[in-house]
Amino acid sequence: MPTILNTKSIYYNDCNLIAQPTHLDLKSRADIPMSLDRIFVSPMSAVVGKSFIKEATDIGLSVGIHRFCDIATQIEMVKCSTHDNKNTYVSIGLNDWNRVHLLRDYTYNWIIDCANGYMSKQILDVISKLKSEASIRNLIIGNIHSKEGIKIYNSLLKEQFKVYFRVGIACGSACSTSDATGVNRGQITEIIECKEYIDKHKIDNFYLIADGGIKNGNYASKAFGAGADYVMMGGFFSKATEAETHIIKDGTYWGGASKKQQELFGGVKRHSEGKVYKIEDDIVPLKELVKELWGGISSCVSYSGYNTLESFIGNGVFEIKENSLPPKSR
Secondary structure, X not given: OOOOOOOOOOOHHHEEEOOOOOOOOOOOHHHOOOOHHHEEEOOOOOOOOHHHHHHHHHHOOEEEEOOOOOHHHHHHHHHHOXXXXXXXXXXXXXXXXXXXXXXXXXXXXXXXXXXXXXOHHHHHHHHHHHHXXXXXXXXXXXXXXXXXXXXXXXXXXXXXXXXXXXXXXOOOOOEOHHHHHOOOOOHHHHHHHHHHHHHHOOOOOEEEEEEOOOOOHHHHHHHHHHOOOEEEEOHHHHHEOOOHHHHOOOOEEEOOOOHHHHHHOOOOOOOOOEOEEEOOOOOEOHHHHHHHHHHHHHHHHHHOOOOOHHHHOOOOOEEEOHHHOOOOOO
């Protein structure tokens, strides 16, 4: 029998954050410490390349290195990162053991790059083998969009290394999974639900990365307020001068499951769940993009009554927009 949940899918654009009074000694948003490591660049081949990694890690962003290249190129990208690679995470697939063997001397931060985080048996098998063959300090898995996605990993990964869940399915600007499959969920709903489960069960080593559909400081702020520890952004950074698409003079942004991505990496083997689009926005240096993004986030933190981003996380006060409310019963 089909199941209809009682929850309502609330997207970023369905709600507003409401400013709150503060008794903190905060004179200006400029006094809020920068936490740029909580802004995570998605491991997208249209964005992440050697030039981008060097600039992004120097600024202080966290960066995911994609696996859509040969191993030597992936190692070169790791070497381009600054600050001892602490903010750089390397992607592997479910069967990338040659890649692991060559990368394990360069990183302890891993991304198991699998769009379906509910394939828990396969992912847990990879984690088990990765633990035996490499050092793990931080591990990113996903994607999920419900507390069930946290629950299936709870007993097996609790109190181990830090585990970061990519929360969000089918919401990315270059993702067509919703159109192809019908799978989707409001980002605010999914973040709050996952956050509540982690807090209720006191899981100290689980963190949330809001992944997909974060196109500006507005949505990033709402993700943090809902309980995301990090925000992952891809399309937003395609507008950076240093993005790989501009290095190769392509000027387009494409999804990881698009036919273009498949053609660039071994040929088309499956249906497409990704889009390709021309970047029409002005192309500006990464530093300028980050300056504007952080300006909006820090201003939101001060409006919300907090003096650090960390203290604001999970404490946003939201109001649902009137046109987003369920229809009244007659």
